[in-house]
Amino acid sequence: MGESELVLDNLSVEDALRLLGAGNPVPGGSADWRATLKQAGATPGDAAPVKPPPRQTQPPAREHEPAPEARNAPAVDPMRKRGAFEPPRAQPQSTAAPTGAPPNGLVVGNSSRELFGAQQQPQYGTLDEIARAVSSCTKCALHKGARNAVPGEGSPNAALMCVGEAPGATEDETGRPFVGQAGQLLTKILAAIDLKREDVFIGNVLKHRPPGNRNPLPDEVRACSPYLIRQIELIRPKVILALGTFAAQTLLETKLTIGKLRGQVHRYYGVPLIVTYHPAALLRNPSWKRPTWEDVQLARRILDDTIARG
Numbered sequence: 001m002g003e004s005e006l007v008l009d010n011l012s013v014e015d016a017l018r019l020l021g022a023g024n025p026v027p028g029g030s031a032d033w034r035a036t037l038k039q040a041g042a043t044p045g046d047a048a049p050v051k052p053p054p055r056q057t058q059p060p061a062r063e064h065e066p067a068p069e070a071r072n073a074p075a076v077d078p079m080r081k082r083g084a085f086e087p088p089r090a091q092p093q094s095t096a097a098p099t100g101a102p103p104n105g106l107v108v109g110n111s112s113r114e115l116f117g118a119q120q121q122p123q124y125g126t127l128d129e130i131a132r133a134v135s136s137c138t139k140c141a142l143h144k145g146a147r148n149a150v151p152g153e154g155s156p157n158a159a160l161m162c163v164g165e166a167p168g169a170t171e172d173e174t175g176r177p178f179v180g181q182a183g184q185l186l187t188k189i190l191a192a193i194d195l196k197r198e199d200v201f202i203g204n205v206l207k208h209r210p211p212g213n214r215n216p217l218p219d220e221v222r223a224c225s226p227y228l229i230r231q232i233e234l235i236r237p238k239v240i241l242a243l244g245t246f247a248a249q250t251l252l253e254t255k256l257t258i259g260k261l262r263g264q265v266h267r268y269y270g271v272p273l274i275v276t277y278h279p280a281a282l283l284r285n286p287s288w289k290r291p292t293w294e295d296v297q298l299a300r301r302i303l304d305d306t307i308a309r310g
Contacts, residue, residue, distance in 0.1 A: 158200045
């Protein structure tokens with residue numbers, strides 16, 4: 001308007017003049033509203049007092065403020081790192097799997113006969129004899145690049161037998177199965193269902209490390225499988241836990257994916273067999289820890305039921 005600021009809001013000129021005490025003409029005043037304001041005592045920049053907003057009974061919510069239950073939640077332990085295995089919080093903290101009969105899966109072999117006979121493989125009488133045979137085995141080319149054979153280890157009277165795919169770098173150096181990062185995770189998985197490592201037997205389909213940790217080849221599986229089969233036959237576990245695709249497919253003689261083999265109770269020559277993910281896969285994909293927890297709960301439940309029946 002060419003003048004100093006004057007806040008009129010939504011008032012008309014007459015109402016504004018009235019509020020400022022200039023509603024009645026000042027004697028000798030001018031009809032010009034600007035002059036009238038000056039004669040009434042208003043100066044440029046004066047404005048009607050602004051009425052403060054009503055007091056809020058509740059403080060405004062702050063952006064990104066956590067909900068009350070979130071504020072009271074325990075802090076996340078900074079020591080939890082990739083590779084730890086803990087039962088999911090949503091699951092009951094017990095070793096018993098959910099009730100209900102799981103579906104039956106594949107059936108391999110007949111529980112009334114041995115896994116293989118003397119005509120197919122020399123009859124090793126003990127696990128130590130198998131270990132000595134594995135250490136000098138030349139049935140496939142894997143022994144040429146391996147530093148140590150890894151026959152397996154654990155209790156000869158184990159109720160649970162864990163079967164993996166093949167030794168890794170740390171296993172090749174030490175001659176022991178599942179002692180690397182994946183092996184440490186397996187120990188924690190077993191502890192989650194109240195089992196100690198020394199109480200189970202742990203082995204692999206292959207007894208020598210494939211170069212570069214590549215997948216086993218069919219001829220390597222055929223060469224090494226008899227050692228594993230004889231170990232199962234001598235130990236006679238009550239439950240077998242197959243860790244990963246190759247262990248599951250080898251024992252169950254199938255090409256089905258692990259996703260289609262999980263959640264069922266298979267039978268390997270009469271022995272209940274449960275399939276789950278390999279611990280190394282859990283290190284790459286932590287989202288598989290929950291289904292793995294469900295699988296090992298099932299294995300523990302079958303194990304307890306079998307022991308209870310005698």
